Amino acid sequence: MVxxxxxxKPLVELRKKISELKEFTKNKEVDFxxxxxxxxxxLEKLENEIYANLSPWDRVQxxxxxxxxxxxxxxxxxxxxxxxCHGDRCFGDDEAIVGGIAKYDGLPVxxxxxxxxxxxxxxxxxxxxxxxxxxxxxxxRLMKQAEKFGRPIICFIDTKGAxxxxxxxxxxxxxxxARNLFEMAGLKVPIVCIxxxxxxxxxxxxxxxGNYIHxxxxxxxxxISPEGAAAILWKDASLAKKAAExxxxxxxxxxxLGVIDEIIPEVRGGAHRDVDEQAKKIDQVLKQxxxxxxxxxxxxxxxxxxxxxxxxxxxxxxxxxxxxx
Numbered sequence: 001m002v003x004x005x006x007x008x009k010p011l012v013e014l015r016k017k018i019s020e021l022k023e024f025t026k027n028k029e030v031d032f033x034x035x036x037x038x039x040x041x042x043l044e045k046l047e048n049e050i051y052a053n054l055s056p057w058d059r060v061q062x063x064x065x066x067x068x069x070x071x072x073x074x075x076x077x078x079x080x081x082x083x084x085c086h087g088d089r090c091f092g093d094d095e096a097i098v099g100g101i102a103k104y105d106g107l108p109v110x111x112x113x114x115x116x117x118x119x120x121x122x123x124x125x126x127x128x129x130x131x132x133x134x135x136x137x138x139x140x141r142l143m144k145q146a147e148k149f150g151r152p153i154i155c156f157i158d159t160k161g162a163x164x165x166x167x168x169x170x171x172x173x174x175x176x177x178a179r180n181l182f183e184m185a186g187l188k189v190p191i192v193c194i195x196x197x198x199x200x201x202x203x204x205x206x207x208x209x210g211n212y213i214h215x216x217x218x219x220x221x222x223x224i225s226p227e228g229a230a231a232i233l234w235k236d237a238s239l240a241k242k243a244a245e246x247x248x249x250x251x252x253x254x255x256x257l258g259v260i261d262e263i264i265p266e267v268r269g270g271a272h273r274d275v276d277e278q279a280k281k282i283d284q285v286l287k288q289x290x291x292x293x294x295x296x297x298x299x300x301x302x303x304x305x306x307x308x309x310x311x312x313x314x315x316x317x318x319x320x321x322x323x324x325x
Contacts, residue, residue, distance in 0.1 A: 005061045007050060008269075014043045051268050054218070056244040056253075060226060062218040063197050067272040069279075071098055071113030071156040074196065077279035078286070079104050079111060085142055087134075091171060094135030096127045096163070099142045101151070105287070110146035112139045112207060113156030113196075130163040133176035136206050140180050143187060152190040152290055155207040160225060162203030177206040184209035185309075186302060190293035192286060194264070195219040195251075196271070211305050212289045213259070215251035216282075217266040221259070222249035259312055
């Protein structure tokens with residue numbers, strides 16, 4: 001059963017009514033075929049209107065949907081011969097980040113991504129997808145291994161942010177994130193990053209320095225959550241919806257700002273509606289991205305990555321265009 005979101009309530013009522021009428025017709029109590037056809041047409045029109053006019057807060061809710069596909073869901077559907085690797089060789093293994101070696105259309109690749117749980121027990125085990133520093137160090141270990149053997153790197157981003165607890169800070173959370181940013185900028189292999197859910201703060205950035213950054217249509221990518229921004233700006237976390245409207249956190253906003261390269265369309269209603277179909281949509285973009293990047297030599301890959309980030313940051317100030325370098 002799919003959990004319906006607040007803005008989907010009108011659709012839920014219509015679907016329920018259609019289901020009831022179909023049940024009556026099936027049992028041959030009364031023939032409601034005409035009424036069912038009219039309601040289905042109305043449902044189709046309403047779905048088009050709602051999903052074509054989603055607000056930033058609506059997209060935040062979809063990105064956080066408990067049934068939204070995770071990194072492992074996409075690994076299962078897009079890659080073969082996946083061999084998961086564990087541990088950072090310094091402290092331990094962080095299950096909030098999964099990674100390993102796999103084949104993509106026969107090509108050896110390294111796949112890394114944030115991983116949250118599907119239920120309470122798994123969420124606790126995976127720390128709700130919020131990595132500790134050993135998670136980022138595991139990711140970097142796998143990236144350096146990929147560079148050594150010439151394997152492209154594919155990163156799936158889906159986290160509220162890095163874990164902010166005392167133990168994580170004592171083990172060097174900030175340094176681990178900064179180290180990943182530094183090292184990823186200079187890796188000599190293609191890097192494709194895909195935001196599949198929430199892309200929160202430095203916890204997302206630590207897997208987000210790539211030649212291409214793509215986002216699923218209803219994903220979010222920002223320096224802070226809407227709740228956190230509202231608490232800072234207006235001292236009231238309940239104004240999260242207002243914050244989401246002003247923060248430019250949606251794929252559409254970020255594409256316009258030049259932060260991401262491509263928006264990957266989602267199944268109508270969100271990726272959780274049909275994971276197999278959503279994986280196919282990701283596959284199309286991923287295939288084209290790797291096809292382009294595999295033609296580039298090592299220095300060109302690094303330069304392309306440098307130029308990409310150099311272009312980000314144009315904004316208006318006192319009627320002038322300032323370019324942040």
